Amino acid sequence: xxxxxxxxxxxxxxxxxxxxxxxxxxxxxxxxxxxxxxxxxxxxxxxxxxxxxxxxxxxxxxxxxxxxxxxxxxxxxxxxxxxxxxxxxxxxxxxxxxxxxxxxxxxxxxxxxxxxxxxxxxxxxxxxxxxxxxxxxxxxxxxxxxxxxxxxxxxxxxxxxxxxxxxxxxxxxxxxxxxxxxxxxxxxxxxxxxxxxxxxxxxxxxxxxxxxxxxxxxxxxxxxxxxxxxxxxxxxxxxxxxxxxxxxxxxxxxxxxxxxxxxxxxxxxxxxxxxxxxxxxxxxxxxxxxxxxxxxxxxxxxxxxxxxxxxxxxxxxxxxxxxxxxxxxxxxxxxxxxxxxxxxxxxxxxxxxxxxxxxxxxxxxxxxxxxxxxxxxxxxxxxxxxxxxxxxxxxxxxxxxxxxxxxxxxxx
Numbered sequence: 401x402x403x404x405x406x407x408x409x410x411x412x413x414x415x416x417x418x419x420x421x422x423x424x425x426x427x428x429x430x431x432x433x434x435x436x437x438x439x440x441x442x443x444x445x446x447x448x449x450x451x452x453x454x455x456x457x458x459x460x461x462x463x464x465x466x467x468x469x470x471x472x473x474x475x476x477x478x479x480x481x482x483x484x485x486x487x488x489x490x491x492x493x494x495x496x497x498x499x500x501x502x503x504x505x506x507x508x509x510x511x512x513x514x515x516x517x518x519x520x521x522x523x524x525x526x527x528x529x530x531x532x533x534x535x536x537x538x539x540x541x542x543x544x545x546x547x548x549x550x551x552x553x554x555x556x557x558x559x560x561x562x563x564x565x566x567x568x569x570x571x572x573x574x575x576x577x578x579x580x581x582x583x584x585x586x587x588x589x590x591x592x593x594x595x596x597x598x599x600x601x602x603x604x605x606x607x608x609x610x611x612x613x614x615x616x617x618x619x620x621x622x623x624x625x626x627x628x629x630x631x632x633x634x635x636x637x638x639x640x641x642x643x644x645x646x647x648x649x650x651x652x653x654x655x656x657x658x659x660x661x662x663x664x665x666x667x668x669x670x671x672x673x674x675x676x677x678x679x680x681x682x683x684x685x686x687x688x689x690x691x692x693x694x695x696x697x698x699x700x701x702x703x704x705x706x707x708x709x710x711x712x713x714x715x716x717x718x719x720x721x722x723x724x725x726x727x728x729x730x731x732x733x734x735x736x737x738x739x740x741x742x743x744x745x746x747x748x749x750x751x752x753x754x755x756x757x758x759x760x761x762x763x764x765x766x767x768x769x770x771x772x773x774x775x776x777x778x779x780x781x782x783x784x785x786x787x788x789x790x791x792x793x794x795x796x797x798x799x800x801x802x803x804x805x806x807x808x809x810x811x812x
Contacts, residue, residue: 403548404437405563405575409501409582410466414563416577425449428735428747429718433458446749446756447473448718448733450811452791457720457809459731463755468724470731472589477568481547485569487514491664491679492522492574493687494588495611495697495723499580502527503613503725505697506586507679507689508536509593509663516541518551521663523677528615528693531556532677533665550577564590587723594682597664603633605703606684607771607786609794609807610676612694613725614645621646622725623694624805626786626796628703628770629668631684635659639671642772642784644796647803667691698722698807704789708771712787714740719795719810727753728804736810742766774798785810 406415421435433445443465449456454475460467479485490512495505508522518538524531536555541564543549549564549572561577570592578584605628612623627641640653656670664680678686678700690696705712719734730752738744747760763777771787775795785795791812797805 407583407585412581413579414577430735446733448720450718457733459733459751461751461756468731470721470723474567476547480566480569481545483516483543484514486512489593490590491593491681491687492590494586496586498526499584503695505689505695507687509679523689525689525695530691591681596662597660597680599635599660600633601660601680601683602631604684605630606700607703607788608700610696610698611725611807612696614694616693622729622804624796624807644805701788707769708767708787710742710767711740712767713738717810717812719808722807729806
């Protein structure tokens with residue numbers, strides 16, 4: 401049983417309510433969940449549960465529901481269910497669509513005083529239009545004993561209501577509860593920042609994972625990018641990666657400069673001209689928002705380890721896709737058993753415009769020393785994955801015949 405908040409542009413206002421339900425967790429940590437809202441019909445979901453911490457990924461799995469929903473599942477710390485526990489500096493990353501249905505993404509930071517006051521700034525990209533360093537405030541942030549928080553946030557765009565679900569004192573999930581018709585739909589994550597920042601806060605190798613929608617093509621094509629950002633700690637960087645824009649595969653690379661503000665904001669200038677904006681969470685970790693027509697959104701995560709081999713991927717990994725950028729992109733949860741020898745098996749539950757499906761199979765993989773992994777199915781390249789650590793990675797669809805790429809996060 402629990403609480404839910406739903407924003408859907410098919411409805412004129414956000415929906416808030418309670419639900420009951422059932423769940424069944426398989427021996428492979430893939431779980432079926434049925435939620436029954438008060439006065440509503442059953443909603444079916446599939447989840448992939450990390451073995452180590454009770455967190456995971458979840459997707460909608462209803463046949464004919466008209467939804468393609470994918471996101472995070474987080475185990476809550478109930479001791480943090482009070483306004484006073486949310487205190488300090490936090491970074492945010494959100495993504496969704498504006499009132500007209502165009503892609504919208506933001507990254508930012510705010511300070512919470514533990515008494516209901518928030519103040520901060522964010523960079524917003526709306527359908528290719530960039531609003532840089534927009535300041536915002538709230539004086540009514542409040543967390544109930546259920547862990548559900550609310551706030552009216554005031555910025556240059558006016559007042560917008562937000563809902564927060566507290567995971568812990570250092571993490572929340574947030575969603576706009578916009579009452580416009582149709583409403584703006586935007587949701588994401590809030591993570592507590594670690595200290596004040598300088599250029600030295602970016603020093604080492606990080607994995608970058610970004611998704612966008614290339615409106616320069618007709619129709620617009622999903623665009624996914626994964627790669628490595630190597631920073632010096634002194635304001636210069638290099639980048640290399642893999643990009644899939646509607647089925648066109650490229651390997652972008654470049655170099656440039658950055659300058660980190662004390663609140664964690666920096667822009668990566670040069671490097672191919674995309675100039676993404678980062679808001680740091682901690683060393684080599686950040687929320688990212690783009691500044692080009694593709695409205696990129698995603699994260700930077702520090703890479704742990706070096707001199708990777710096939711043995712670096714060994715054991716059970718549970719995965720889930722990031723939020724779909726369009727109706728043409730499927731959502732999925734996965735159970736992968738990597739043998740550490742270049743062979744692996746997969747079991748999956750997938751949902752797309754054709755409806756829910758499930759299946760499995762085997763594949764091979766080849767790991768380069770920098771953590772780039774080429775995944776092959778029957779001799780055909782199917783995915784490019786970058787190792788974040790021995791227990792974590794992110795994959796991008798890389799089959800040239802697939803024009804609808806997505807990103808999938810994997811955790812042990």
